[in-house]
Amino acid sequence: MTFHVVGAGVAGLAGALLLAKAGHRVAIHEAAPSPGGRARALPDGTDNGTHALLGANRVALRFLGAIGARDAWIEPEPAGLPVLDLADHQARCVALSPLGWARGARRPGGLTLGGLLALMRLALPGADRTVAAAFAAHPALLRTLVEPLTVAALNTPAEEASARLLGIVLRRLALPGAAKLFVASRGLGPDLVAPAIATLACHGATLRSGARLRAILREGGRATALDFGEEIIALQPEDEVMLAVPPWEAARLLPEVPAPDRHAPILNLHFAHATEGPVRFIGLLGGLAQWVLVRPGGVAVTVSAADDSVGLSDDVAAVRIWPEVREAALSFGLPGDWPVAPPRARAVRERRATPRHGITPRPRPPRRPLANVALAGDWTLPDLPATIEAAVRSGETAAAVLMSAPLPKDPA
Known part of the structure; x- marks a missing residue:
């Protein structure tokens, strides 16, 4: 019996871990060259965006503990969140x-x-x-x-x-x-994705990257084969499939499944700027940027709900955002040199980062669209925001459904 997990994003990794720890044979198939989904690290190892967890994200934090990565997530601002208002240039520390x-x-x-x-x-x-x-x-x-x-x-x-x-x-x-606010001390690559893959390997799970699922062959309400183009994997009667893919991919593979079709973008900007001192996390008001994550290896900036800015070129985004970053760094006394001219920067644009969370209810897909297929992904839980927390919850829920087993209990 094999559990095929299609998609090695956070949802797929969390579901695969639950299956593998239960002693099942798990094969993970990922379309991209490397695992991680929206948490995927860039080629140089930096994050694709500024990601954070809160103490309220108990399921995601439990998952980090299960892969041995919990200690790598640190609390950068235990005394409160530094916030700079760019309208009146007031810097204050706001209790979380x-x-x-x-x-x-x-x-x-x-x-x-x-x-x-x-x-x-x-x-x-x-x-x-x-x-x-x-x-x-x-x-x-x-x-x-x-x-x-x-x-x-x-x-x-x-x-x-x-x-x-x-x-x-x-x-x-x-x-x-x-x-409480937590961030990965080195990044999502080394502090989430890599330890998840290593833990899965210890439990016997296999990962194949660069394998995009072209089609699900089915008969009589069951998936009978997974078509990866150059290879078609025939499913045995006892095999199960977890489909942990973005909503547009799920709609392509299973057109009858209701899925969100309106998405919101995120613009992330990474400045090549070496810094001294501890990891810092700063909020901005009244500017283009909203969150600044400062690590020794660079500065990452996030613009969420970026409908009006996701189309900016790298150079224009850097020229507009760097003065905001510089003022924040100087206002809160961050060590190091913060020049007027923006350093080299690279933008990462997630045009379909999340479903839009408007007042129109999001579609509620069936957890089991086929007798031997379960859906996972943050978008499959319309009663929660599409976050890392929802991704982990969805993956574990799908795994429990496939095994007909109870979910792990949330930490107290």
């Missing part, structure tokens, strides 16, 4: 947990009693509306806290984003330790 807002200096700008009540109402179940509509009476809080959280968690502008989905995020952040 609402419990820290008791101190006025650590509150988000524009936080009033009315705004706090609006946040509490958002965390309660109810009829959906856009985030912007939910905070129309609190524009300052929308700008300084709610909109940055919206684009970070939902990758969708506040004027379009679902208040219901953002409310789910807020409810999770209310748990003890849930607001």
Whole structure:
């Protein structure tokens, strides 16, 4: 009996690990030259974007523990998130947990009693509306806290984003330790993808890269073969398949499966800039960039919900973003030289980074579209934002379905 996992993104890796640890034979097939999906490292080893986890992402953190990578994810800003407002050039440290807002200096700008009540109402179940509509009476809080959280968690502008989905995020952040921020100390390649592949190999799983699934042959409601072009793998009656691919690939392979067809882009910019000191994570308001991740090997910048900026050339993006990065570095006293002229930069554009998280409900695909096929991928969980957390959850859910086994319990 073989479990074929098609797609070596985070969802596929998480599902494959659950299968392999249960003692099953697992064969992973990845279309790209290297595994990782949207968490894939660039050829030089740097991340494709600025990725972070919160303490609320308990399933993703458990997965990191299972692959021996948990200690590589560090908390860069334990004292609170450094935030620079480019409109008035004020630099402040904002508490990530609402419990820290008791101190006025650590509150988000524009936080009033009315705004706090609006946040509490958002965390309660109810009829959906856009985030912007939910905070129309609190524009300052929308700008300084709610909109940055919206684009970070939902990758969708506040004027379009679902208040219901953002409310789910807020409810999770209310748990003890849930607001702690973690980043990979070296990058997703060495601190997520590589240890996952190594752990899978220790459990006997195999990985074949550069193998794009062309078609799923089927008969009588079952998959009978996987067509990879140069090779067709016939499925034995007892074999199972996990399809952990992006929604457009799932729709190509299984046209009857409902899948999101509207996506939001992310623009990532990587500056070749050697820095000293520890890893830092800084938020920006009022500029093009939103998040700055500073590691010794370089500076990574993310623009989420990047409809208006994903088409910028590398040079134009660097000229516009570097002054924002430089001001943030100087405002918070980051060590090293921060020249006026932007260093060499490379843009990474994810034009279909996530589904759009609007108020129109996302399609809900069946977990088992065929008798021996289960779907995985962050897009298959429409009640959650499409994140690393959702990817891990979907992969483990699909694996449990294929094995008819209970899911692992979330950590307390």
